[in-house]
Amino acid sequence: MHNKIKELLQFGTVGAKVAIKGWIRTKRINKQVVFLTINDGSCQQHLQVVMTPSELPKELLNQLVTGASVAVSGCLVASKGTKQSVELHGDHLTLLGSAPDYPLQPKPHSLEFLRTWMHLRFRTNTFGAVFRIRHAISYAIHHFFHERGFCYLHTPIITAADAEGAGELFRVTSLDAAHPPKNPDGSIDFRADFFNTATNLTVSGQLAAEAAAMGLGAVYTFGPTFRAENSNTSRHLAEFWMVEPEVAFNNLDDTIALAEGLLKSLSADLLKTCPEELDFLNQRLQGHKNEADKTPSMDLLERLQFVLEQPFARITYTEAIAILMEAASNKNGTFAYPVTGWGIDLQSEHERYLVEQHFKRPIVVTDYPKDIKAFYMRQNDDGKTVAAMDILFPGVGEIIGGSQREERIDYLKQAMQRAHIEDLNWYLDTRRFGTIPHSGFGLGLDRFVLFVTGMENIRDVIPFPRTPGHVAC
Incomplete structure (x- = not known):
């Protein structure tokens, strides 16, 4: 048995005999002392291990490099440093795995560089924080719905339906790609396929969740969805995770209340469960602020308080268009996509303007034109709009999209x-x-993690991003 570093830093008793296992982050050595910082993935902090060089054979000492894995036993003592209360004075060390030429040395690395080593980036401070936060959010989502009597539903990943009607689908087939069977008109004969019909990876679990809600009352899905959109922006993934509740007998107002309640609950939970990770990422965010960016920016704690402190503003799409038409950014041509009138699809820059500059709080936009929304949304009495809603957040724009069906x-x-x-x-x-x-x-998990962590690119908040031309690991 070995001890978790998180438990030792929180509850460790000076004088206790303990054993740890982990990876070396740094090594410092002088004639009298060897200092190792060890991380085992259990928390953001490292544990300092102190040993004397005479206790370590020279060959072993040379192998104690960044990235190597070790097991150390010894005695906990009070730390003289300010970053932790205890440190480990080791009396026995075993090398578990050497790491010659380890590519992630203890120095700053760009996120672009770390994407080329995505199978190793979990060992960095930044990505340790990001993925512990992602875990905390996922757990809190399940807890939120369980407490409210929802049934967790596993909806199909392979489906014959296109829930969005956009056609950006990944085809699933067992047919010979080089010589598929053909119909007389030259089209592929999917009757010979595994499912006897054309199938694809799902873009949403919603339609299946609707059917389940008709018998179970309140359900939610939480799983991967896929879209073959050839987009290389910092906000798009080909494989992403969605949380999709469906509730029988709820109208649009009920769904807005549920969505706002979820976002506030998640924000409050993160402030309690991830203070070290948020603090680390906040320091990173402050260190990377671009002075040329004149858009007011909030630190991570301010973002979460921004969600918690007041009710979300609520406007109709028509009102949003009127505000944007009169915005200085629209009149002076600052918007990359000019707002020309009613009926356009709002872009991220429009959504962020409404949140960050006009209302200065999260907003809910309702009653969109039916021609720019999905077929399943309930038509309003005016014949032009549907009972749809989007919740907009600072930094990311749309964070939730939903409707009365x-x-x-x-x-x-x-x-x-x-x-x-x-x-x-x-x-x-x-x-x-x-x-x-x-x-x-539907709540995009990855976009919410992006908002919470302050990362600039959505590829850095999912363990193994799938994007056009990239499917490593």
Whole structure:
């Protein structure tokens, strides 16, 4: 048995005999003392190990380099340093794994460089903090829904449905790619495929979750989704994780309240559970501020307080367009995408302007034009808009998107025809047999982690990012 460094730093007793295992982060040596800093992944902090050179054979001493793994036993003593209360005076050390030519030396590395070593970047301070925060958020999400009586649902990853109707799908097939069977018109005959039909990786678990909510009342999915969008921006991934609750008998107002409650609960939880990680990443963020960027920026604690302190503002899409049309950034041409009038799709820069400069708090935008939203959203009485909502955050723009779902089968059929959606008879059955008002939303986990950690690129908040041209590991 060995002790976790986190437990020793929090509860370790001076004089106790302990044993640790971990990776060397740094080594300092003089004639009298060898100083090693060891991290085992259990927390953000390292434990300092002190030994005398005479206790270590020269060959072993030369192998104690950054990246090497070791087991050390000894006695805890009070630390003379200010960064930790105890340190380990070792009396026995075993080399578990050597690390000659280890590429991540104890010096600053760019995030671009670390992406070339993504299988090793977990060992750095920055990515240790990011992924412990990601874990804490994931756990808190499950806790939030469990406390409120939701049923956790595992929805299909392979599906024949395109929930968004955008067509940006990864095809799944067992057919011979070089010689697929063909129909008389030259198209691929998917009847010979494994599922006897064309299938793809899911872009959303929503449609299946709707069916489950019709019997279970309140459900949520939490899993990977996939989109074959050829985008190399700092906000897009080909594989990303979504949290998607669906609730029977809820309307749009109910869903907005649920979404705001989730975001506030997660923010409060992180302030309690991840103070060291947030502090470390906040110092990193302050050190990387770009003086040329005139946009007001908040530190990480301010971001979380920003979410917690006051109710989210609420406006309609029509009101948002009016504000943006009159914005100085629109009139003087600062926006990369000029706001020309009602009906346009809001870009990230528009969303951030509304949050960061106009309202100065998170906002909920509702009632979007039906022509720019998905087919399943409930049409409003005006015939032009749908009962949709997006929640906008500083730094990232849209963090949640949701809607009241169209429960009227005639309206749903018309919307599916406009979007050229076919082969969803099972989905229509949920409206044929005991249809009800219901509502839900999707939270992009990766975007929320991006917001919380202050990282600049979404590729740095998911363990192994999948983007156009990159599928390492």
